[in-house]
Amino acid sequence: MNRTVKVYFQLMMIVMVCLLAVACSVSDQEVGDPSDANKGTGPETSSPSEESNSLDRTYTVGTSPVGSSYNSVANGFASVVSQNSNIRLSVSPYAGPAAWPPLVNSGEVDFGTASGPESTWAFNGEHGFEPAPNLRLLVRGNYVQVVGAVVRQDSDIEKIRDLAGKRLTSDFPGSTISRLILDAALTVNGLTWDDVHQVPVPSTTSGIEALRDNQVDAAFALAPSTPIMQEVHNAIGLKEVGFLDDYGPDEIDQVPQEIIDQITQRVPGSMLINHQPEGFVSKETVGLAYPNQIVVGAHVPDEVVYEVLETLWAHYEELHPIHPWLSGFTPEQMFNPEPSMPYHPGAVQFFKDKGLWNDDVEAIQQQLMPN
Numbered sequence: 001m002n003r004t005v006k007v008y009f010q011l012m013m014i015v016m017v018c019l020l021a022v023a024c025s026v027s028d029q030e031v032g033d034p035s036d037a038n039k040g041t042g043p044e045t046s047s048p049s050e051e052s053n054s055l056d057r058t059y060t061v062g063t064s065p066v067g068s069s070y071n072s073v074a075n076g077f078a079s080v081v082s083q084n085s086n087i088r089l090s091v092s093p094y095a096g097p098a099a100w101p102p103l104v105n106s107g108e109v110d111f112g113t114a115s116g117p118e119s120t121w122a123f124n125g126e127h128g129f130e131p132a133p134n135l136r137l138l139v140r141g142n143y144v145q146v147v148g149a150v151v152r153q154d155s156d157i158e159k160i161r162d163l164a165g166k167r168l169t170s171d172f173p174g175s176t177i178s179r180l181i182l183d184a185a186l187t188v189n190g191l192t193w194d195d196v197h198q199v200p201v202p203s204t205t206s207g208i209e210a211l212r213d214n215q216v217d218a219a220f221a222l223a224p225s226t227p228i229m230q231e232v233h234n235a236i237g238l239k240e241v242g243f244l245d246d247y248g249p250d251e252i253d254q255v256p257q258e259i260i261d262q263i264t265q266r267v268p269g270s271m272l273i274n275h276q277p278e279g280f281v282s283k284e285t286v287g288l289a290y291p292n293q294i295v296v297g298a299h300v301p302d303e304v305v306y307e308v309l310e311t312l313w314a315h316y317e318e319l320h321p322i323h324p325w326l327s328g329f330t331p332e333q334m335f336n337p338e339p340s341m342p343y344h345p346g347a348v349q350f351f352k353d354k355g356l357w358n359d360d361v362e363a364i365q366q367q368l369m370p371n
Contacts, residue, residue, distance in 0.1 A: 100112050168196040
């Protein structure tokens with residue numbers, strides 16, 4: 001074999017060895033150790049892609065039936081957040097404020113709108129509400145203003161004490177707060193339910209209709225802006241009965257603490273106010289105000305809660321035309337320094353970043369957190 005052929009065969013052998021080495025290397029990488037595929041990924045924590053997924057999905061908002069003020073508020077809340085963020089909110093109406101908190105508690109529903117007292121009772125499992133310890137506070141809304149009671153314009157009832165022996169709407173199985181507000185009004189003015197002729201009604205609306213039809217002498221007074229109040233006032237004329245018999249609008253700061261305690265024990269978070277003339281309320285009178293709240297389940301990711309609050313803070317003016325309750329909504333009222341249920345961690349971080357969180361609120365937060 002001549003020298004040229006010998007060199008040729010040597011080169012071919014080198015090439016074949018190199019190709020075999022590369023093939024073996026590729027084969028080792030393809031087979032390898034199956035456990036190698038999981039090396040370096042760490043525990044299942046919230047990665048940037050997972051965080052993006054949590055923001056880019058639809059969350060549900062539980063609320064009261066279609067036509068109710070809380071339903072309108074829920075739809076406004078959902079609309080503003082959905083139009084101005086990556087989060088989509090879908091409203092789901094339920095029979096009343098006691099129906100959806102258990103679903104938020106279990107994680108089947110994500111947010112909810114109700115009065116502050118009702119969501120507090122749900123969190124604590126009071127007044128017939130199923131305990132929902134996984135409810136968390138998102139934001140405080142507006143204050144609902146009511147007077148003591150409402151009567152026909154031609155009625156001789158002028159004060160709460162005049163209700164003694166009169167037909168008064170009662171029970172309200174769908175509205176615990178209405179029953180307890182009336183209970184507070186009777187109590188602080190020296191009456192009990194035994195002093196009146198109770199007329200059970202299925203709802204506050206049906207109570208106003210009973211007043212219109214002269215089936216009762218007095219009823220629980222919904223807010224003047226409520227459509228049923230406007231309708232009946234226009235039809236027959238209505239008249240307010242102030243919350244306190246012995247104190248006028250200029251004397252609220254003189255009301256004894258004992259009376260205030262009797263009220264707040266029944267309606268947590270409430271306060272006495274000077275109710276200004278509006279609708280059937282013909283003159284300034286002593287009334288009661290209590291806050292509305294948006295709550296959220298403890299299961300909702302922190303980054304979702306943070307972005308919802310950030311969106312409401314930046315676009316609050318878009319809420320104003322949606323419902324009278326939202327007409328005066330401001331970022332400042334979103335934070336409640338005396339919460340009656342714990343804030344969601346995402347809300348805690350948001351309000352810390354806004355400089356609103358302090359040691360006093362932190363102490364309340366720790367007291368309220370379930371063990």
